[in-house]
Structures are given as C-alpha cells and as structure tokens.
Amino acid sequence: MTHTVLRMTERLLIDPPEHPDTSKGYLDLLGDEPDSNRGAIQALWASRLGSMFYDNAQTLARRLMTAWQQPTEWLNVPVGGTALDVGSGPGNVTGALGRAVGPGGLALGVDISEPMLARAVRAEAGPNVGFIRADAQHLPFRDESFDAVVSIAMLQLIPDPAVALAEMVRVLRPGRRMAVMVPTAGPAAGLLRYLPNAGAHAFGDDELGDTFESLGLAGVRINTVGTIQWVRGRKS
Ligand SMILES: C[S@@+](CC[C@H](N)C(=O)[O-])C[C@H]1O[C@@H](n2cnc3c(N)ncnc32)[C@H](O)[C@@H]1O
16 A cells, blocks of 8 residues: 555545554454454455456356446546445455546545455556455444445445445545446345345345445445345435
C-alpha cells in the first residue's frame, strides 16, 4: 500500500491504528483475530486452494455479469471520489473502481482472507487502489465515507448478511448508490436451507431487496439472471 493510499485511508477510519501493519501490502486491521465466518465454504475461500478454485467460479460470474449493466457504470462513481468493494477477493472490481474514480480518487477493497488479499495486492494495488483486511460485518470506516459501495459474491458467505448490508449502507454517503451480487441456488434454494452448516446462505428471491428497503435505500431494483442475482439501490 502506497504512503498516499494509507494516508487517504486513515482519514476514513473510525480508529486509525497507531502503528499500521502494511507489511503484506495491505492494511491489516485484524491481526491474529480469528475469522468470524466459520462455514466450510468460507474456509475454502480463505485457503490457498480456494483462492485457485475460485477462478472458475469467477469466470462464470463475469460472464453472467454482462447480462446486466456493469455495476461500476451504474454506480455512477464520481471522478475524484471514494469507492468501496466489500469482499474484494482478487481485487479486479476494486481495480475497475480505481479507474472510475481516477488518479485523484480512492478505491478500497476489503476482504477477510489473507491469500485473497495477497493476490489482490499483486494484481491491482496502485496509486489510488488499496486493500484492507477487515470483516464486512464490522467495517472500520466512518459513517458516510464512500461515494459508491459494491459487493460481489460475498454476502452468501456471511453469517448475518443483513448486518454486512447495514454496514455498507452506514458507510455510504446520502444520495449515492450501492450494488450487491449474490449467487442464488435457483430452485435448489429451498433444499439448501435444510442442509445443516452448508456454509453458504441461500437467498430467497426477494430477501435482499426487502433488506435493502428496510435499510432505507430508495429505487431498489432486483435482477436475477440464472443463478446470479443483482440488487441495487440509492441511499436517501
Ligand atoms: C466468491 S469471493 C468474491 C470475490 C470478489 N468480490 C469478486 O467477485 O471477484 C468471496 C470473497 O468474500 C470474502 N469474504 C468472506 N467473508 C468475508 C467477511 N466476513 N468479510 C470480508 N470478506 C469476506 C472471501 O474471503 C472472498 O474473497
């Protein structure tokens, strides 16, 4: 993480660390704290093997993503603004946000997995793109810090997705937009609910849209294409 990105990031943090740990190229705000997600699938993503296995899933997600307007486009990220990618994985969406905000802006990716963050740093870190190790359920940022928030294929792994969504809304500036994408199990969703500790949440068709509305977001739109659901909205 460059000195400039660290300084800009610190301004957004609720509690900037006195001795920031950027030794692995990202700002580590969790240290040795155990991960909050203990599901089998999260353990897989967090592992090196999962990081490789992940590529196949991502290729599929990218293909399906083109079925709807690109989120970075719809988010209407202002040049010189701040953008957040929650559960950034290998960081390519964070990189796209960095290009959208331009050299005077800041795009940050948050993830809990050290191997994923290491990959993201190698591939995408730059003069206006940085990565932070933190938990989506306790975002370390001050209220209303970001001009856009996006989260792709992460909420299904979170023990309490509504808490993570509330955090995303909290850090979004009024009038600004957020978008999330989750894989849906389609007709198998009902069955997955009966599996104990499946490790991933199977969302009902309207579940995320309802949560967006209950969090006060306006203009909520849901689009489900095959096994991918996008939900987007604007903070009033
Ligand atoms: C399927 S990957 C998606 C990565 C990326 N958004 C993309 O689409 O390219 C899910 C990511 O969510 C991260 N993740 C899971 N639980 C998390 C949490 N509680 N806080 C932050 N990131 C989390 C995982 O480590 C993983 O990198």
